[in-house]
Amino acid sequence: xxxxxxxxxxxxxxxxxxxxxxxxxxxxxxxxxxxxxxxxxxxxxxxxxxxxxxxxxxxxxxxxxxxxxxxxxxxxxxxxxxxxxxxxxxxxxxx
Numbered sequence: 001x002x003x004x005x006x007x008x009x010x011x012x013x014x015x016x017x018x019x020x021x022x023x024x025x026x027x028x029x030x031x032x033x034x035x036x037x038x039x040x041x042x043x044x045x046x047x048x049x050x051x052x053x054x055x056x057x058x059x060x061x062x063x064x065x066x067x068x069x070x071x072x073x074x075x076x077x078x079x080x081x082x083x084x085x086x087x088x089x090x091x092x093x094x095x
Contacts, residue, residue, distance in 0.1 A: 009094045016087040019080055027069050028077045036060040 023029055036055055040063065043051055048063065055062055061069065 005094060009091065012087055012091050012094070016084065016091065019084045019087060023077070023080050023084065026073055026077050026080070028073050032060055033066065033069060036066055040066065 027033060035058070039054060039058070039060065040051065043054060046054070052062055
């Protein structure tokens with residue numbers, strides 16, 4: 001029983017490491033994406049033109065590029081985060 005539990009824990013930790021790496025490798029975790037997203041949040045009252053100019057002046061993805069990235073990778077990114085949370089819970093239960 002102890003060996004089985006240890007083996008299961010090892011498999012879960014390996015799976016968690018893979019999930020965490022996939023999250024890090026996602027375009028939605030890139031420093032440029034995160035910085036652009038922060039600028040959009042802190043400048044909510046700005047016009048689209050002002051926002052585009054601000055992002056462009058810092059060499060960051062445009063609003064359109066952010067939207068495209070979210071549409072393309074958002075669902076998968078959310079699934080990875082949910083899976084990570086579930087794995088962390090399962091690991092905590094077994095530890």
